[in-house]
Amino acid sequence: MNLSLKYRVLMIVVFAIFIGVFLYYYGTKARQEQAVAEELREYSYIAREYALDAIYKSTEFPVEVELYPSAHTEAILERWKAISDRYPELDYPEAAIEARDWIEVHKSFEDTDLLNGVIRKMYKDATVTSEGLGVSYITLLDYIFYQKYEASNIEDVVIDLGIEPSREEE
Amino acid sequence: MKKRIIVSTVIVVFALLTIVSYFMFQWLNDNQDIEDVIKQEFRSLGQYVENVYAIEYPDDDRALIFYSWSHPDFSNFGVMELEKTWRGWQFVEAISNRMERKNAWLKGVYAEIGDHAILRGPTWANVDKIEIITDDGREYIPDIGKSEWHMWYLILEDEPFEEATFILYDSDGEVLWEEVLQFDLNLLE
Numbered sequence: 001m002n003l004s005l006k007y008r009v010l011m012i013v014v015f016a017i018f019i020g021v022f023l024y025y026y027g028t029k030a031r032q033e034q035a036v037a038e039e040l041r042e043y044s045y046i047a048r049e050y051a052l053d054a055i056y057k058s059t060e061f062p063v064e065v066e067l068y069p070s071a072h073t074e075a076i077l078e079r080w081k082a083i084s085d086r087y088p089e090l091d092y093p094e095a096a097i098e099a100r101d102w103i104e105v106h107k108s109f110e111d112t113d114l115l116n117g118v119i120r121k122m123y124k125d126a127t128v129t130s131e132g133l134g135v136s137y138i139t140l141l142d143y144i145f146y147q148k149y150e151a152s153n154i155e156d157v158v159i160d161l162g163i164e165p166s167r168e169e170e
Numbered sequence: 171m172k173k174r175i176i177v178s179t180v181i182v183v184f185a186l187l188t189i190v191s192y193f194m195f196q197w198l199n200d201n202q203d204i205e206d207v208i209k210q211e212f213r214s215l216g217q218y219v220e221n222v223y224a225i226e227y228p229d230d231d232r233a234l235i236f237y238s239w240s241h242p243d244f245s246n247f248g249v250m251e252l253e254k255t256w257r258g259w260q261f262v263e264a265i266s267n268r269m270e271r272k273n274a275w276l277k278g279v280y281a282e283i284g285d286h287a288i289l290r291g292p293t294w295a296n297v298d299k300i301e302i303i304t305d306d307g308r309e310y311i312p313d314i315g316k317s318e319w320h321m322w323y324l325i326l327e328d329e330p331f332e333e334a335t336f337i338l339y340d341s342d343g344e345v346l347w348e349e350v351l352q353f354d355l356n357l358l359e
Contacts (some may be wrong), residue, residue: 042218047246051268054264056264056266059211059264
């Protein structure tokens with residue numbers, strides 16, 4: 001090889017720059033893909049929990065998803081609001097619901113201690129015993145989101161508190 | 171002279187490589203299993219535990235996948251459009267509608283996806299055939315896809331309608347139920 005030292009150094013520098021750009025590009029791309037996947041998972045979770053209709057217009061960066069309430073969403077919100085009216089510590093974020101910012105809306109359920117407090121109060125006020133039933137904030141979430149009565153006696157509680165009409169009235 | 175040979179060899183090798191990789195790409199594209207692509211797209215949508223009811227090809231380069239998702243009730247009914255491009259099948263759009271079958275013979279929504287207007291919804295297993303009659307006398311027989319539930323679907327070729335009578339038949343041709351369904355044409359587009 002009769003290349004001068006200058007050329008060898010130049011070649012190494014060019015090669016190093018090339019590798020650097022390549023690594024930077026793929027590193028950024030991998031991070032972006034991970035962020036996109038997380039965002040899409042969150043949208044699907046929210047769509048499922050709030051019974052929303054969803055339009056996925058782009059599943060690549062930037063993600064574009066539109067969420068719309070369905071008839072079942074209204075029922076969820078009604079149950080939520082009825083409990084929140086009586087127990088204001090359970091926030092009912094009217095502004096975020098109006099703005100259809102569902103990810104913001106869901107933040108109201110982040111504090112499980114608060115939710116546990118609400119369900120305990122409900123049982124206390126309704127003078128219905130929860131003994132041996134393993135009642136927790138999950139019972140509250142199951143009721144609000146799925147109107148699920150099983151595995152607890154939450155149905156007696158909501159009827160007793162006047163949140164739902166009694167069975168005879170139906 | 172020697173230099174010319176080297177240059178020509180490099181050009182020829184490069185051209186050959188390009189042609190070979192083009193054909194390999196084409197071959198891979200043609201042999202791409204759409205079901206693998208669909209599974210991959212469900213994963214990226216974060217819509218786990220899904221059921222595919224039907225795959226329709228309205229054009230050579232378009233596929234519509236009818237599915238429902240979310241365990242355990244599978245009440246989110248979706249339709250996804252894929253387009254065949256030089257990179258293989260690619261995601262275009264997906265629409266998911268929440269429809270619970272409780273206390274209903276059938277449900278239905280209208281949606282526009284890509285260039286297609288689609289009506290679809292869940293129905294029961296004993297429904298063998300559905301007849302749709304619009305107010306202006308048009309008649310359609312939607313397809314029924316079977317998976318976790320049964321889903322009827324119609325890819326509309328002509329004008330959408332806001333209301334139609336649905337007649338449900340069992341496998342003996344007996345009428346099971348008759349119902350007028352209304353569609354909101356503006357909600358999802």
